[in-house]
Ligand code: TXA
């Protein structure tokens with residue numbers, strides 16, 4: 259495995275690897291992706307293998323623009339409006355597979371829908387352009403680990419399971435994309451993320467929330483549907499307003515409680531975009547020997563707070579010991 263600066267030459271090298279069915283980790287504005295040729299079943303299988311995913315979750319196909327998305331999925335007016343507002347950017351659209359869609363069946367886990375997204379990061383765009391095909395990419399971490407927002411995180415998690423990592427620096431958004439299902443009559447938010455529910459509703463009106471989303475303390479209501487993707491090794495305690503001496507504190511806002519063994523502040527000024535960008539890196543930094551538990555201060559449930567709280571609830575539900583439900 260090597261980590262390289264993205265240049266015309268290294269992007270071309272990465273694109274050549276992709277065309278050969280090999281994997282490449284690359285930066286997007288949300289998190290780093292573990293990319294493979296979305297039209298190559300073997301390459302997609304290699305993604306699942308590298309991640310150590312227990313099951314074949316459907317993957318997002320990354321494209322340059324609306325025109326290339328239309329070759330993969332059956333486009334509609336709602337998708338058109340949303341793409342005009344959010345693409346390129348952190349919004350993933352789930353739509354029916356187009357007839358003759360070249361996306362590998364394994365990439366959509368046998369579903370008759372497919373997820374597409376046009377990322378905003380210039381390195382991601384250059385790679386898709388150079389590869390000349392859609393890139394299937396989940397977050398570039400082993401299954402069960404926190405999503406990587408820096409090239410070093412990818413290297414730590416995947417090691418030699420990925421031959422090449424394009425280092426685009428820290429991810430600006432820091433949270434995965436919002437996943438919105440447009441394949442049924444009612445547009446449904448499957449995963450809150452970098453594009454806020456409020457901003458989406460301003461374009462297309464009310465969206466439904468998926469039943470699978472963990473909400474508050476009801477997080478254990480449907481544990482089978484909870485993905486353990488956001489799990490630090492240490493237990494996570496939410497809504498902490500005070501902190502114990504054995505705890506690491508993930509703070510938010512200007513007045514964190516004193517007494518923690520170690521404190522990181524997602525945003526001292528209470529800015530949710532800053533908090534999102536810091537979330538995964540700070541969770542990692544607190545997930546270290548000597549810390550008994552990670553305490554997290556309350557985060558408002560508005561804007562990007564919906565996605566931040568979703569990730570934190572998943573981290574807390576998978577309480578580190580694997581003792582779930
Ligand atoms: O920001 C992101 O979305 C990152 C970067 C690399 O683009 N990718 C990412 O991929 O987070 P992944 O595989 O970790 O998450 C993809 C999400 C999963 O929740 C999956 O269930 C959902 O998208 N998804 C993909 N295809 C779907 C489909 N056909 N129907 C429903 N959900 C789908």
Ligand code: MG
Pocket residue numbers: 396397405487
């Ligand atoms: Mg993931």
